[in-house]
């Protein structure tokens with residue numbers, strides 16, 4: 001028996017405090033199979049700040065989510081216990097300490113047996129999340145949805161930023177380098193070497209234009225084949241979406257995916273051994289009419305649903 005969301009036909013969905021999808025808090029349930037956790041941290045950004053306000057904005061946007069997912073034929077909150085684990089409070093003035101805090105607290109949640117869907121925060125937080133995941137599952141396959149590579153070496157000489165988490169993750173042996181792919185890559189780079197170094201780290205690339213030319217079904221099939229039966233981590237930088245679909249983000253690039261394309265590719269990952277995921281880089285101050293927070297809330301719902309599918313009776 002799971003404890004589900006507040007019943008929106010009894011208590012209107014705009015009433016009461018916001019948890020993700022109106023789910024119970026983690027302290028209201030004995031344990032959770034899937035924990036949605038916020039990381040309000042944005043001290044690693046290279047351009048517009050503000051992702052620290054994303055967990056609250058995405059929870060607000062998530063009030064309208066409903067309990068049955070027709071695309072995946074699953075009622076995620078019935079299939080498994082899903083709960084909102086609140087926010088990981090980390091030091092906004094010390095990136096190194098914040099990274100340690102995220103690793104420790106995400107690790108503590110994983111140790112309860114929960115899978116995580118983390119609401120960022122900027123992309124810096126993917127590194128400590130991957131550390132925590134790899135400690136428990138070994139090196140994982142990674143599907144990284146993003147306009148950017150995020151495999152740069154340093155910014156201003158600093159190794160821990162939102163543009164560098166996946167290079168650090170490869171260096172630290174957290175990733176299975178036979179099963180890595182960026183999806184939605186586009187936009188100007190610093191130089192050709194960015195791509196060469198990224199290839200050397202082991203990444204494949206499905207560009208935003210590839211998604212348009214090949215279509216979502218073929219792309220999802222190729223990703224499923226690349227991942228195989230390895231434990232999989234999915235990291236979604238909301239700037240993978242075109243700025244028309246996600247204006248509220250820190251480093252927007254033209255020519256991105258539609259939210260429909262992203263959601264369909266994610267649904268195409270059903271059957272993969274997803275072990276945890278994140279949705280990062282929502283910057284609510286640059287949003288309009290909650291477009292970006294709504295997209296992020298649906299992405300998170302799909303990720304929760306993919307995790308719940310495995311526990312479906």
Ligand SMILES: N=C(N)NCCCC(=O)O
Pocket residue numbers: 046047123148150162163237239250251281
């Ligand atoms: N949005 C993320 N995660 N990274 C973008 C870094 C691109 C740059 O500042 O050049």
Ligand SMILES: [Zn+2]
Pocket residue numbers: 146147148237239240251281
């Ligand atoms: Zn990005």
Ligand SMILES: [Zn+2]
Pocket residue numbers: 123146148150162237281
């Ligand atoms: Zn990113």
